[in-house]
Amino acid sequence: MAENKFWSDIVSKLDPYVPGEQPKLANLVKLNTNENPYGPSPKVSAAISTELGDSLRLYPDPNADVLKQAIAQSLDVDVSQVFVGNGSDEVLAHIFQGLLKHDAPILFPDITYSFYPVYCGLYQVDFTQIPLSEDLSINLADYQQPNGGIIFPNPNAPTGKLLSLAGIESLLSVNKDSVVVVDEAYIDFGGESAVGLINRYPNLLVTQTFSKSRSLAGLRVGFAAGDVSLIDALKRVKNSFNSYPLDRLAIVGAVAAIEDVGYFEETCEQVITSREWLATELQSLGFSVLPSAANFVFVKHSGHDAAVLSAGLREDGIIVRHFNQSRINQYLRITVGLPEQNQQLISSLKALLGVA
Amino acid sequence: MAENKFWSDIVSKLDPYVPGEQPKLANLVKLNTNENPYGPSPKVSAAISTELGDSLRLYPDPNADVLKQAIAQSLDVDVSQVFVGNGSDEVLAHIFQGLLKHDAPILFPDITYSFYPVYCGLYQVDFTQIPLSEDLSINLADYQQPNGGIIFPNPNAPTGKLLSLAGIESLLSVNKDSVVVVDEAYIDFGGESAVGLINRYPNLLVTQTFSKSRSLAGLRVGFAAGDVSLIDALKRVKNSFNSYPLDRLAIVGAVAAIEDVGYFEETCEQVITSREWLATELQSLGFSVLPSAANFVFVKHSGHDAAVLSAGLREDGIIVRHFNQSRINQYLRITVGLPEQNQQLISSLKALLGVA
Numbered sequence: 001m002a003e004n005k006f007w008s009d010i011v012s013k014l015d016p017y018v019p020g021e022q023p024k025l026a027n028l029v030k031l032n033t034n035e036n037p038y039g040p041s042p043k044v045s046a047a048i049s050t051e052l053g054d055s056l057r058l059y060p061d062p063n064a065d066v067l068k069q070a071i072a073q074s075l076d077v078d079v080s081q082v083f084v085g086n087g088s089d090e091v092l093a094h095i096f097q098g099l100l101k102h103d104a105p106i107l108f109p110d111i112t113y114s115f116y117p118v119y120c121g122l123y124q125v126d127f128t129q130i131p132l133s134e135d136l137s138i139n140l141a142d143y144q145q146p147n148g149g150i151i152f153p154n155p156n157a158p159t160g161k162l163l164s165l166a167g168i169e170s171l172l173s174v175n176k177d178s179v180v181v182v183d184e185a186y187i188d189f190g191g192e193s194a195v196g197l198i199n200r201y202p203n204l205l206v207t208q209t210f211s212k213s214r215s216l217a218g219l220r221v222g223f224a225a226g227d228v229s230l231i232d233a234l235k236r237v238k239n240s241f242n243s244y245p246l247d248r249l250a251i252v253g254a255v256a257a258i259e260d261v262g263y264f265e266e267t268c269e270q271v272i273t274s275r276e277w278l279a280t281e282l283q284s285l286g287f288s289v290l291p292s293a294a295n296f297v298f299v300k301h302s303g304h305d306a307a308v309l310s311a312g313l314r315e316d317g318i319i320v321r322h323f324n325q326s327r328i329n330q331y332l333r334i335t336v337g338l339p340e341q342n343q344q345l346i347s348s349l350k351a352l353l354g355v356a
Numbered sequence: 357m358a359e360n361k362f363w364s365d366i367v368s369k370l371d372p373y374v375p376g377e378q379p380k381l382a383n384l385v386k387l388n389t390n391e392n393p394y395g396p397s398p399k400v401s402a403a404i405s406t407e408l409g410d411s412l413r414l415y416p417d418p419n420a421d422v423l424k425q426a427i428a429q430s431l432d433v434d435v436s437q438v439f440v441g442n443g444s445d446e447v448l449a450h451i452f453q454g455l456l457k458h459d460a461p462i463l464f465p466d467i468t469y470s471f472y473p474v475y476c477g478l479y480q481v482d483f484t485q486i487p488l489s490e491d492l493s494i495n496l497a498d499y500q501q502p503n504g505g506i507i508f509p510n511p512n513a514p515t516g517k518l519l520s521l522a523g524i525e526s527l528l529s530v531n532k533d534s535v536v537v538v539d540e541a542y543i544d545f546g547g548e549s550a551v552g553l554i555n556r557y558p559n560l561l562v563t564q565t566f567s568k569s570r571s572l573a574g575l576r577v578g579f580a581a582g583d584v585s586l587i588d589a590l591k592r593v594k595n596s597f598n599s600y601p602l603d604r605l606a607i608v609g610a611v612a613a614i615e616d617v618g619y620f621e622e623t624c625e626q627v628i629t630s631r632e633w634l635a636t637e638l639q640s641l642g643f644s645v646l647p648s649a650a651n652f653v654f655v656k657h658s659g660h661d662a663a664v665l666s667a668g669l670r671e672d673g674i675i676v677r678h679f680n681q682s683r684i685n686q687y688l689r690i691t692v693g694l695p696e697q698n699q700q701l702i703s704s705l706k707a708l709l710g711v712a
Contacts, residue, residue: 004589005533006455006558006559006589007585008453008455009457010457011454011455011589011593014596016591016592016595016596017595017599019415019599019600020415022414022415022416022417022418024417033415035413035415036413039410039411039412040413044408044412045409045412048408049405052400052404053395053396055395055574056395056396056401056573056574056575056609057392057395057571057572057574058386058391058573058574059389060378060573060574062375062378086598086601089597090597090601093597098363098364098367099367101364101366119596122593122596202362211415215412216412216413217412217414217415217416218413218414218603218605219604219605220602229362230362233360233363235372236370236372237367240370240372240477241445241446241449241478242442242445242446243445244443244445244573244576245442245446245576246576247575247606248574248575249606253412
């Protein structure tokens, strides 16, 4: 029964996703939502500038073909194997509705991107959460059971831990009757993409985003790559939901971002270097740091409560993410910032820990 | 049974929406998708330019508060009565899922925005199509029957015909147990908005778009206004689908558009003037022209087949919309263009009709 007679039954059952805080105060060191510390390629702004003005009165290309072509070329796949959306969150929503809703429950880790169970609520998809192993790794052997689909991020969030491509391929080879979605939001910071496997596994769908390694969280562009039949399902859902999910500026901006390979590689490299510096510093302060292939680290300190540390950092103007969730409530997820921000974080932690 | 074992059952049942053509050829006179012939306010480009650069690396405000505030102020309603989305198509999708899915079928006209039955397919909403009267008007008395909701555009599309506010209010007063959605995509070209009624009718939801009167089809911004309880339902759906549907550029661009009242009023006035000129000219060529309160006219000629005329115009580089649909397949929907484009249309039609 809906709480309000005008609400559809589903509405009161929803348990909406809560994104990381987007503080409106300036001058905060914002290490809580895994944005890239470096801005987008200067070519993005230049490309968007050319699209400002009269042409905004016209609808965008509903299929965003130029963007699909740029992505396809970058991934070395066919354009028919690419689907784009208004952020990878929208792409994932269509995946849950169009490819993961079956009679059998889908499988995903107990500790993972917390939007997955929300989508399941929205589309009434049954699911089973598979516990991470003791060291917070995904054990793919646990996923070899009847299912309506499998989804996990690689590297996983918020742990940052990476699965090998060989492991993913072995899962694919024994799970041919349902879709396996590899959510590669963070893959460019140290992992190997599974996109190279899509021609061999018609049940593999890989998602990526422009919000992290392309520094365009503010533009909302994400995509999926997979067999044409999977992509066709997503197109059918999209064309029954919103003809024009990507605006003109997002299309040209994302094309410019993906074409500037040099900038992309350089900034990814800088983030990786900073991550390793940060991990070493945090370890020297007594934190245990999970091995990360992402643009964040997931850390805990045996002697200090994570919520207390998070609050202390906040008083110093530094925001990190603390999940008040069983198994990980003693961890902090810290986005890799600019070198000076990382330094500021370490200094603040030293003071909080009482280290000279 | 899905066509492909990986597809959810719903996918093969979908009958996706087909938007008007977005031709990639330049130099066409594009009068087929009801875009504004005038570009957006110059303040839009200026506002977007200030948001280009480093800030694109950061997520947008998930609630787009500054935009909601600007819209609320413009409509003279409270910010809690406003919902924004990635084009009004996305807003409508959430409305169908969150407010129109009930046991009883919803009601909408047989000739109307053709996305409505598509949304019903996507969310499995039962519906009954109410025939327009002989003169292609909506007769609101026909909607006084048990229903799970009612939706219609005002002015209607593709007819352009307007309902009076008094008529809408009388429908609201006898239909208190389900939501009435008034889709005002074209209201600024000659109608009176129902937004002023939302404080008296908790079941009234009004949608508008920035794609028509604000000249921003390329930016994808739409909104709904209604009682806070209806808006809360939409927020719950949105926050279970995509946290950040509006990108940073769309938010600041739409704010600038709504704040430039002078430009908005001036361009609307020009479109209205051109529409009346176009209607008179078309009538003098023997067309019957439905009275339009929108930025298009819906016309037929007793002596010439609409499909033939449409094809003939296309050979002259002019695209209009012809719906191959029962009851209206002898009509053309022609968007009001710039004065010189309207003149070109009339000249081309004169030649096609063999008028000196």
